[in-house]
Amino acid sequence: MSDEALIAEFLSLVEVEDFDRVYAVDISDGRYFGMPLAPLVEAEKRLRADKERSIAYFSMEYGLASSFYNTFRTKRPIDQQNKSSEHEIFSNFRLADYFFTLSLEGLVDLPIYSGGLGVLAGDTLKTMADYRLPCVGVGMLWNTGYFKQKFWFKYGQAPEKMHWDMHSYPGLIPLKNRVKVSLASGDLYLKLWKYYVYSCTLDHAIPLILLDANIPENNEEQRHLTDQLYRSESTSIQIVQRAILGMGGALGLAALGYRIETFHLNEGHAVFAFIEKARGLAKEEIQDLSRHFVYTCHTPVAAGHDRYSTYEVRRVLKPEDCALLEAFGKEPGRDTVSLTLVAMNTASAINSVAESHQRVMRMQFPVYKDRIQNVTNGVHSHTWISESFMLLLEKYGLASSGRRLEPAGLARVSEHRSDGQFRADLWQAHQRNKVALCGYFEKWKLDPDVFTVCWARRIAAYKRPSLILQDTASLIELAKRAGPLQVILAGKAHPKDNLGFTYINQMLDKIDSLAESYDYLRIIMLENYDISLARLLVSGVDVWLNNPLPPFEASGTSGMKAILNAVLQMSTLDGWVVEAEQSGIGRIFGYRFNEESVGTEQNLRLEEDSKALYRTLEELVRLYYATNRKGRVELSSEWIDMMVNCISTASRFNTCRMIEEYMQKMWKMPG
Numbered sequence: 191m192s193d194e195a196l197i198a199e200f201l202s203l204v205e206v207e208d209f210d211r212v213y214a215v216d217i218s219d220g221r222y223f224g225m226p227l228a229p230l231v232e233a234e235k236r237l238r239a240d241k242e243r244s245i246a247y248f249s250m251e252y253g254l255a256s257s258f259y260n261t262f263r264t265k266r267p268i269d270q271q272n273k274s275s276e277h278e279i280f281s282n283f284r285l286a287d288y289f290f291t292l293s294l295e296g297l298v299d300l301p302i303y304s305g306g307l308g309v310l311a312g313d314t315l316k317t318m319a320d321y322r323l324p325c326v327g328v329g330m331l332w333n334t335g336y337f338k339q340k341f342w343f344k345y346g347q348a349p350e351k352m353h354w355d356m357h358s359y360p361g362l363i364p365l366k367n368r369v370k371v372s373l374a375s376g377d378l379y380l381k382l383w384k385y386y387v388y389s390c391t392l393d394h395a396i397p398l399i400l401l402d403a404n405i406p407e408n409n410e411e412q413r414h415l416t417d418q419l420y421r422s423e424s425t426s427i428q429i430v431q432r433a434i435l436g437m438g439g440a441l442g443l444a445a446l447g448y449r450i451e452t453f454h455l456n457e458g459h460a461v462f463a464f465i466e467k468a469r470g471l472a473k474e475e476i477q478d479l480s481r482h483f484v485y486t487c488h489t490p491v492a493a494g495h496d497r498y499s500t501y502e503v504r505r506v507l508k509p510e511d512c513a514l515l516e517a518f519g520k521e522p523g524r525d526t527v528s529l530t531l532v533a534m535n536t537a538s539a540i541n542s543v544a545e546s547h548q549r550v551m552r553m554q555f556p557v558y559k560d561r562i563q564n565v566t567n568g569v570h571s572h573t574w575i576s577e578s579f580m581l582l583l584e585k586y587g588l589a590s591s592g593r594r595l596e597p598a599g600l601a602r603v604s605e606h607r608s609d610g611q612f613r614a615d616l617w618q619a620h621q622r623n624k625v626a627l628c629g630y631f632e633k634w635k636l637d638p639d640v641f642t643v644c645w646a647r648r649i650a651a652y653k654r655p656s657l658i659l660q661d662t663a664s665l666i667e668l669a670k671r672a673g674p675l676q677v678i679l680a681g682k683a684h685p686k687d688n689l690g691f692t693y694i695n696q697m698l699d700k701i702d703s704l705a706e707s708y709d710y711l712r713i714i715m716l717e718n719y720d721i722s723l724a725r726l727l728v729s730g731v732d733v734w735l736n737n738p739l740p741p742f743e744a745s746g747t748s749g750m751k752a753i754l755n756a757v758l759q760m761s762t763l764d765g766w767v768v769e770a771e772q773s774g775i776g777r778i779f780g781y782r783f784n785e786e787s788v789g790t791e792q793n794l795r796l797e798e799d800s801k802a803l804y805r806t807l808e809e810l811v812r813l814y815y816a817t818n819r820k821g822r823v824e825l826s827s828e829w830i831d832m833m834v835n836c837i838s839t840a841s842r843f844n845t846c847r848m849i850e851e852y853m854q855k856m857w858k859m860p861g
């Protein structure tokens with residue numbers, strides 16, 4: 191097909207707004223922002239075809255790692271706000287903090303995510319593309335992202351508004367399509383945007399539809415409804431945001447002519463898609479509708495489950511929709527509707543995201559016990575492997591460049607366990623990443639031959655962000671006895687999470703109090719934890735610290751990114767780690783959950799678990815310095831065995847294995 195015909199066909203399927211005036215320069219010559227256009231036409235056609243069993247994947251957030259995966263090019267200028275990301279640093283070397291910042295050049299990632307749930311959704315879309323599946327993602331175009339984090343000493347975290355420019359973001363296009371959601375307060379109009387997620391070989395793509403309320407058809411108040419992810423100052427805004435995702439999403443799919451077999455809802459956030467489809471149907475028809483809905487639960491923590499009073503729901507939704515919602519989600523003996531219940535009562539398949547989470551979910555929802563299946567999370571290897579490790583795998587014939595990174599190749603790393611040259615190369619690959627990481631922190635004098643541990647994730651109480659700083663005197667003693675330490679910390683607390691603020695405040699205070707110890711204990715806390723920082727950290731440190739209070743971590747994924755880069759785990763026994771307990775990928779410590787009921791995350795066990803943490807840390811620090819003797823490496827060390835185990839274990843904790851399980855258990859697709 192000629193380039194002109196290809197573009198004409200694309201435009202007949204995708205009605206791009208402002209095409210001639212704005213987007214024509216980037217969608218031309220058979221290319222879409224520098225990527226091949228033909229796979230997009232094919233994907234669009236398949237989603238409209240009768241015989242395909244297409245899947246619509248709904249998520250409130252998407253972390254697409256566009257800064258280093260599928261980089262689109264544009265011939266138009268990119269707004270400065272989309273480019274640089276500056277991170278201030280709070281360390282126990284305050285002089286450096288005053289004069290320098292960490293700046294990461296390049297495109298910022300689409301700011302439509304807050305943490306692990308979003309990154310998982312992004313990794314899932316990429317894997318759907320790798321498997322050439324007929325799928326479409328549905329999400330929200332957050333006009334001001336999540337938020338920008340600023341540290342304020344003696345206060346904690348000051349959330350600032352994030353600004354970005356959607357019109358010059360490469361690869362993102364507005365559509366002419368509008369949909370109308372009818373609410374008790376009146377009609378709400380939504381504009382559809384599209385972004386495409388390519389496979390790693392660029393031969394297939396998954397469209398991602400993003401909903402946007404910021405259009406002139408809406409009143410001023412309505413236009414702000416898609417401003418900020420997890421905005422929470424009013425319950426009615428929360429409910430409307432969920433209605434936008436679910437109802438707007440279902441209407442958007444129909445407006446585009448997509449024929450959807452399976453609606454995959456992540457968290458209760460998206461259950462309004464069911465309400466949209468069920469409205470006006472007879473009882474048997476509604477039952478039949480359930481065959482098309484599946485639901486994934488991502489957290490055992492109460493705060494992660496949406497629950498609204500029937501009074502609030504009635505203020506937002508039309509009576510008919512309220513009736514449906516209450517029919518499926520009213521909590522017995524309470525005046526509330528739980529979106530989790532709606533999801534479980536309407537879905538034909540339910541899953542947890544790790545085996546330990548499945549056990550917890552069955553305790554929390556005994557009525558649904560037999561219907562709760564498990565699909566353990568994974569990470570998209572192609573996104574999260576560092577370049578030096580990709581080269582290492584290629585050198586040993588375990589992967590080939592430009593092709594999909596296969597789990598089988600990762601598993602075969604263990605065949606090279608006793609090969610001295612491989613062990614030396616493995617260490618060198620790690621050291622290259624660590625030197626690069628230390629390079630970013632040159633002004634803070636980080637040393638690539640000093641033991642480095644990192645804790646970086648969302649700041650939430652059950653994740654126990656400050657556990658390693660619980661008893662700073664012990665930490666100092668440890669460093670003096672066993673050898674110097676570098677500790678890197680990062681994470682955002684939800685702007686309304688007061689406990690999260692307190693944690694950050696405490697952490698800043700403790701770091702400040704350690705100024706005298708900088709020679710042997712360097713602690714660096716990074717502002718604005720995001721995907722680009724995550725990528726640096728999960729490959730550049732020696733040990734990845736994960737210390738949630740069991741059993742509240744559903745899965746966790748950052749450790750999976752780290753093992754792919756042979757970074758050892760130091761973890762409590764929770765989430766995915768339970769399934770890797772016997773794999774020899776590091777050290778496990780702390781409280782073990784084996785109760786009959788789950789309880790709440792009230793007792794954080796900080797005292798006893800911090801003691802266990804210091805004991806385990808000391809063991810690892812000693813092993814590290816027995817392995818790395820000032821740059822001379824002891825190749826027979828158990829440390830390097832564990833690095834080998836990390837990579838071979840990554841053959842299980844990736845999205846290839848995960849997507850195959852979803853195809854079989856949840857989407858019932860022929861393998």
Ligand SMILES: *Cc1c(COP(=O)(O)O)cnc(C)c1O
Binds near residue numbers: 647724745746749751
């Ligand atoms: C992977 C990732 C997470 C998830 O980390 P957990 O281990 O699940 O806590 C959060 N934020 C970012 C930016 C990530 O890349």
